[in-house]
Amino acid sequence: MISPALDAWAPGGGAAGHGPGHGIPGTRDPLGLLDLFGDPFVRDPYPWLDRLRSEAPVHHDPATGLWLVSRHQDVRHVLLDPDVFLPDNAQHSVTPLPVAVLRVLARGGFALPPALANNGTPTHPGLRRLVTRFFHANRVADAVPVIERIADGLLDEVRSQLDSTGHCDLFTWFAQLLPCKVLMELLGIRGVDPATLIRWSDASLELFWGRPPLARQLELAKLVVEFHQWLTDTVRGGTAAPDSFIGALARHRLPDGRPLDVATAVGVCFFVFIAGQSTTGQLITTVLRRALAESAMWPRVAGEAGLAEAWVEEILRREPPVTTWRRVTARATEVSGVRLPAGAQVLVMLLGSGSDPEVFPSPERLCPRRENIRHHLAFGAGRHRCPGASLARTEAAVALRAAARGLPGIRPAVGAGEPPMLGLLSFRAPLALVVE
Ligand code: HEM
Known part of the structure; x- marks a missing residue:
């Protein structure tokens, strides 16, 4: 509207x-x-x-009061200058939170001190190194059999639904669950079921990046507080396995030698547990949707080496799940001749930058053989560039190949029409993918 x-x-x-x-x-x-x-x-x-x-x-x-920056070269410029374009507002609520909502959050002890995406202080590099250790390319390569096993298990369930009812929603039963289950294995997350983690994560995205009305904000704030309290109890409990993510946070030392305080450790988990699954589930849904829409693509990705990876890359360029990201100016500056005051809230349009014809000729065409296929900014750039990029790419390619091989005869359900879309400030993806 x-x-x-x-x-x-x-x-x-x-x-x-x-x-x-x-x-x-x-x-x-x-x-x-x-x-x-x-x-x-x-x-x-x-x-x-x-x-x-x-x-x-x-x-x-x-x-929104945001300055939208949309050309590829300007988006890169903003992301690569972290001294002028600070990350401090990355997790601010885009819709102001009324007092009643703030009260729910405050009563629940909710706080997000600078940790990762919102951290421009000297504690950032060390925390980022910790995260990167869990998700670097070699570790992801070793995890491929785990990802394949989880994907195949979920596809068994999809097949049995297709056999019994004739249709299945691949978003709910496959795309959303796969990254959540993989993340739980890689980080050693215990004591919570995937459906709860997904509900908490989605609620956090909607509260901070959405435009919900007050009644919905209150519901979401309660879920976000539940999530935060569970993380706080888990971090405080001290029972996490030493090789788990939370175990590593407990051993972490800040630049001045102090251990990490609980609130910051929770802030790190809060971001990673959300970033590590919701976004990838959204990517997988779009990847599957667009591959199913081109009738020749589905059988080809099942068999042609490297095609699933290239298809994922083109979706990341043209239709990434993280559509925008925020920065705030430390001082007055200029972008493309436009003067921005100090404290300007900047929104880099990652999605639009992947369709900049100056960089990507015929940007509307999904072209797995594109020469500069990786030049998109779907994972950001510079100091805060997504440390989960390798995992996200691998999971999406494994998911596409496994689905194309395991479900060769599926097609979008006749009459399903256009799916409902998630449309938050920074996240966009179909909320259903019904196939028959
Ligand atoms: C398709 C999936 C994903 C997309 C499109 C995506 C995109 C992004 C973007 C745009 C940023 C901000 C970059 C910047 O400020 O320059 C970011 C940061 C981040 N992402 Fe991802 N991400 C995805 C998956 C993941 C996964 C799987 C993980 C972890 C397992 C992850 C963890 C993080 C973290 C920790 C940061 C903050 C890094 C920092 O501030 O140093 N993301 N991601």
């Missing part, structure tokens, strides 16, 4: 409207209709992103 408030807005009318792409005050500009949470943008963001790149590459969005 197009928000009436935005309909009336003409860029350039306020203090924020300077530089290229900003309209003349009072002029009706279609970019004024942009609603980052609205159905038209979530369903088909590409025409909007094309316009942003070509007409307003640094655009102030009055509804």
Whole structure:
């Protein structure tokens, strides 16, 4: 739905409207209709992103107060300059949390001190090294048999549903569960079932990156507090295996030699447990959806060496699950000739940057043989670049190949229509993939 408030807005009318792409005050500009949470943008963001790149590459969005940066080279520039573009706002709630919601969080002891994505302090490199140890490429390569075993187990269940009912939702029964189960094995997470972890993780995404109404915010805050309290109890309990992720956090030392405090250890887990599964489940769903939509692709990815990996890469470029990321300026600066004040909240449009024709010719075509196939920014860049990239890529390729081999005869269910979409500030993916 197009928000009436935005309909009336003409860029350039306020203090924020300077530089290229900003309209003349009072002029009706279609970019004024942009609603980052609205159905038209979530369903088909590409025409909007094309316009942003070509007409307003640094655009102030009055509804969120964010400065949208959409050209590939500008997005890279922002991500590669962490001294000017700080990560401090990466996990802030995009929709202001009313007092009633803040009270629920405060009563539950919820806090997210700087840990990983939101940490621009000297404690970041050490914490990042700890995370990277669990997810570096060699460790992921060793985990392939585990990922395949989990994928095959889930596909058995999918097949039995298909046999008994004739259809199955691959999002719920396969794509979402696979990364959660893999993460639990790799990090040694015990004492919680995957469905609960998924519910907590999805609630956290919606509360901090969504635009829920108050009643929903309250429900979500309760789930987020449950998640946080479970993590706090697990970290405090001291019973985690020494080789588990939480065991490693307990042994971690800060640059000044102190052990990690509980709140920061919980903050690290909170981010990794969410980032490590929701995003990859979203990626797998889009990867499967687009492969099923091209009838020749499904049998080919089952057999052709390297094709599943290349297909995943093209989806990451064109339709990544993490669509945007935030930074805040440490001081006044300029991007593409547009002046940003100190404290400007910047939103890098990762999804749009993968369709920048300056970098990717014919960006709308999914082209597994593309020369610069890995030049996308789906995993960010620089100091905070996603340390889970190797795991995410591998899981998605294994999932695609296993599904294409194990379910050769499936197709999107006739009459299923367009799936409902997750449309948060930074996360976009189908919420169903019904096949028959
Ligand atoms: C398709 C799946 C994934 C996508 C698209 C994705 C994307 C991203 C992006 C865009 C960032 C911010 C980068 C920046 O600020 O420059 C990020 C950070 C991060 N991601 Fe991922 N991610 C995915 C999967 C994973 C997985 C599987 C894990 C862990 C197992 C993970 C862990 C992290 C962590 C810990 C950070 C913060 C790193 C830091 O601040 O140093 N992500 N990810």
